[in-house]
Amino acid sequence: MEIDSFQLLEEKKNPVAGSEPSLINGSQLLVTVQSQGIYLYDIHDQKCTKSWLLSPGTRFSSHTKSIGGHFYAIQENKYLCAWTMQDSKIEDLPRKNVGRLGDVFDLYLCLGSDTVVLLFENGKICVYNLDLEILHAYDQDDMDGKEILWAEVHRLSDNSILVVEVTKYGDYMHLEFLSIEENMGEYTSTFLSKHLISNISKDIVSCSFNFERQTFSVFWSDLILESFICRSADELLHSNDSIKTVNTRKLNLFVSDSSNVESVFLSTGQLVLVGRVGNNIVLTVWDTEHGILQGSHEMPYKNKKRNKKRSKKIISVTPNCERNLVIITLDTGIICCPIFCPIPTLASAIGKFSDTKQVLSNDTDTNPLLSKTNLDLKELLLSDGNSDTISDQNWEKMLNENDAEKNIIEKLTNRDVTPDLDQFMLIFNEYIDIMINEDKKKTSNTVNTKTTRWKNIADLVEKQRIISRKKWASKQHSERTSTFSHHFGSAIGNRCLEDMFWEPLRYLIRCKAISYQGLPTIIQKLIEHNNIELLIHALLNMTDIPENEIVSLISYFIQMDRNVVANVLFESYFDGTLTKRLSPEEAIDQVLSIIITAPNNQILMQRCLRSLSLKEVLVTITFLSNWLDNYSLTISKISQKNRLRIPSLIQVIEWCTYLIDSHLSQLILVDECHETIEKIQKSVNAHAEICEVLGGLVGCLGHYFQSETPRAEISEYQIEVYRI
Numbered sequence: 170m171e172i173d174s175f176q177l178l179e180e181k182k183n184p185v186a187g188s189e190p191s192l193i194n195g196s197q198l199l200v201t202v203q204s205q206g207i208y209l210y211d212i213h214d215q216k217c218t219k220s221w222l223l224s225p226g227t228r229f230s231s232h233t234k235s236i237g238g239h240f241y242a243i244q245e246n247k248y249l250c251a252w253t254m255q256d257s258k259i260e261d262l263p264r265k266n267v268g269r270l271g272d273v274f275d276l277y278l279c280l281g282s283d284t285v286v287l288l289f290e291n292g293k294i295c296v297y298n299l300d301l302e303i304l305h306a307y308d309q310d311d312m313d314g315k316e317i318l319w320a321e322v323h324r325l326s327d328n329s330i331l332v333v334e335v336t337k338y339g340d341y342m343h344l345e346f347l348s349i350e351e352n353m354g355e356y357t358s359t360f361l362s363k364h365l366i367s368n369i370s371k372d373i374v375s376c377s378f379n380f381e382r383q384t385f386s387v388f389w390s391d392l393i394l395e396s397f398i399c400r401s402a403d404e405l406l407h408s409n410d411s412i413k414t415v416n417t418r419k420l421n422l423f424v425s426d427s428s429n430v431e432s433v434f435l436s437t438g439q440l441v442l443v444g445r446v447g448n449n450i451v452l453t454v455w456d457t458e459h460g461i462l463q464g465s466h467e468m469p470y471k472n473k474k475r476n477k478k479r480s481k482k483i484i485s486v487t488p489n490c491e492r493n494l495v496i497i498t499l500d501t502g503i504i505c506c507p508i509f510c511p512i513p514t515l516a517s518a519i520g521k522f523s524d525t526k527q528v529l530s531n532d533t534d535t536n537p538l539l540s541k542t543n544l545d546l547k548e549l550l551l552s553d554g555n556s557d558t559i560s561d562q563n564w565e566k567m568l569n570e571n572d573a574e575k576n577i578i579e580k581l582t583n584r585d586v587t588p589d590l591d592q593f594m595l596i597f598n599e600y601i602d603i604m605i606n607e608d609k610k611k612t613s614n615t616v617n618t619k620t621t622r623w624k625n626i627a628d629l630v631e632k633q634r635i636i637s638r639k640k641w642a643s644k645q646h647s648e649r650t651s652t653f654s655h656h657f658g659s660a661i662g663n664r665c666l667e668d669m670f671w672e673p674l675r676y677l678i679r680c681k682a683i684s685y686q687g688l689p690t691i692i693q694k695l696i697e698h699n700n701i702e703l704l705i706h707a708l709l710n711m712t713d714i715p716e717n718e719i720v721s722l723i724s725y726f727i728q729m730d731r732n733v734v735a736n737v738l739f740e741s742y743f744d745g746t747l748t749k750r751l752s753p754e755e756a757i758d759q760v761l762s763i764i765i766t767a768p769n770n771q772i773l774m775q776r777c778l779r780s781l782s783l784k785e786v787l788v789t790i791t792f793l794s795n796w797l798d799n800y801s802l803t804i805s806k807i808s809q810k811n812r813l814r815i816p817s818l819i820q821v822i823e824w825c826t827y828l829i830d831s832h833l834s835q836l837i838l839v840d841e842c843h844e845t846i847e848k849i850q851k852s853v854n855a856h857a858e859i860c861e862v863l864g865g866l867v868g869c870l871g872h873y874f875q876s877e878t879p880r881a882e883i884s885e886y887q888i889e890v891y892r893i
Contacts, residue, residue, distance in 0.1 A: 288332070393418065395414060396414070593670060659687030
């Protein structure tokens with residue numbers, strides 16, 4: 170898991186009240202600074218695009234939130250302020266006095282229903298429209314002696330509003346659900362359910378709720394991270410006490426300052442936990458289903474001399490799912506963390522046990538699973554609801570397969586057992602045969618025959634290209650259906666890289682058994698050995714190549730002799746896609762098409778592209794300009810035949826943006842670039858004209874399909890007349 174960070178804002182004078190990503194434009198961030206102003210930042214350009222200045226002494230109880238061009242905030246805990254982009258000064262605008270209803274707990278916005286929800290500490294809930302006209306008010310019952318500790322508001326698919334609260338009454342803490350529904354302009358509130366989460370006297374430091382996965386996590390004051398889950402959303406909302414604890418972890422992180430920890434769920438289901446450890450801000454990503462640490466990142470954040478009295482308090486942690494960002498708001502500034510988290514799986518969880526144990530305490534009572542010397546994997550699997558599919562026979566089969574893989578890894582990585590490629594391929598092919606077809610036990614003669622076939626492929630590539638392709642075609646099915654563990658791919662791939670065993674390495678890459686995370690040296694090693702074929706296979710099959718390696722591949726292929734690249738593409742087998750020899754220009758076009766279709770993070774890619782030379786930028790942007798022309802003239806010209814990858818129009822436009830933003834001064838000042846930039850401008854104008862024409866069509870189609878007006882039936886006579 171790749172995690173990076175950069176500082177968007179450092180505030181030296183006044184404390185930051187909070188920040189909020191824009192609900193409409195994911196690249197914008199609203200930052201509220203007490204007694205100073207409210208600023209709209211562009212995260213990618215790292216600059217302020219709009220500001221509303223405040224007079225000294227003006228303080229907000231909540232940070233500014235926005236929806237549909239409207240901005241809202243709570244001032245002095247009793248005034249609800251609203252303004253738009255056109256307003257220049259907030260203090261001159263009328264504000265709504267809501268203090269008479271009680272102290273405001275927090276302000277929430279519901280995208281889609283265009284409503285503003287105010288939750289008060291006394292339990293009252295008020296719903297307003299965007300013009301702050303009251304739509305609904307609700308007073309929760311049984312609030313005497315009850316305290317609201319945390320709350321969130323969600324908009325559901327049926328347009329109802331779901332209010333989620335954590336309340337405390339004595340030593341008892343409950344997770345409660347309340348719905349607000351609208352029908353023909355009339356609003357009704359309904360209490361749904363409540364779930365006991367603790368009956369012990371302790372404080373909540375931070376908590377987060379993920380409705381899509383019915384998961385709730387709490388970080389307690391005694392350093393315990395506890396996660397709850399429910400089997401279904403319907404049971405969660407309509408059945409009391411239906412949640413259960415899935416894991417409990419006592420952390421030895423944040424011991425120095427356990428009172429200031431914030432958490433938030435990502436869209437992929439992971440929990441992000443952020444706290445202070447000494448002078449560092451530590452971000453950890455947790456798989457709450459299995460209680461496993463998936464990744465961590467430390468960010469040094471020291472106070473300046475003039476800022477020593479500031480506490481560096483963590484105000485909030487907010488996800489920006491559209492841009493794969495986590496926004497950390499401190500009272501002294503803003504830190505942005507680009508992060509890509511794959512969906513958690515049991516396999517990835519098992520591979521992270523050793524990393525997880527380093528951040529856990531030695532309390533065996535709270536960590537029974539990870540504190541065991543021998544992990545009871547079957548117990549873990551059964552706890553995930555797989556009891557119906559894992560019988561004793563299947564369990565024994567799984568253990569046998571695991572032992573077989575472990576023995577194979579030991580043999581293939583031991584140079585005393587497999588000193589050369591022949592011995593290596595003998596064992597490797599035997600294991601592949603077992604993986605492909607468990608019922609057929611291959612004899613040693615068959616294995617030797619297969620070893621000869623593997624050895625002869627390299628010769629056939631040079632002497633008999635057509636025969637070689639047929640042999641690879643016959644092996645296609647085996648490569649695509651063979652599955653290997655992450656550990657197997659990393660261990661065997663590392664041995665192949667060190668000893669230059671290219672054939673088995675190609676096989677593992679094509680099976681998608683190799684990942685950059687498991688083998689981080691693969692790209693640079695292949696570049697050192699000028700192995701163009703495997704580099705292309707890696708780009709086609711590996712989805713986690715980082716941005717700096719992608720940029721290094723751009724430099725490598727642009728500097729490489731294009732005739733060599735064309736020969737490699739012609740002589741190698743890529744699923745039979747390339748059926749004829751390519752020209753040198755077509756070859757570099759093929760490679761760049763593969764590169765720009767690789768997954769990437771927009772912020773990191775834009776930064777890494779700054780390392781390209783002017784020549785490399787010019788070649789790449791000329792390539793992108795040609796693709797813009799292809800898309801602006803006619804899509805029928807773009808054929809899948811004899812192409813490995815075709816970049817989409819969106820990918821081409823995004824890469825044009827990356828390059829222009831990262832090399833703007835060079836592209837403007839250097840005469841050689843002007844022609845290409847003008848060509849791009851013409852293509853963009855052509856696309857803009859097309860979009861303008863089609864804009865009306867989208868509205869017409871939307872009206873046609875959503876209109877409830879009954880349409881007259883068309884008779885056969887009318888159809889015949891139309892045809893005539």
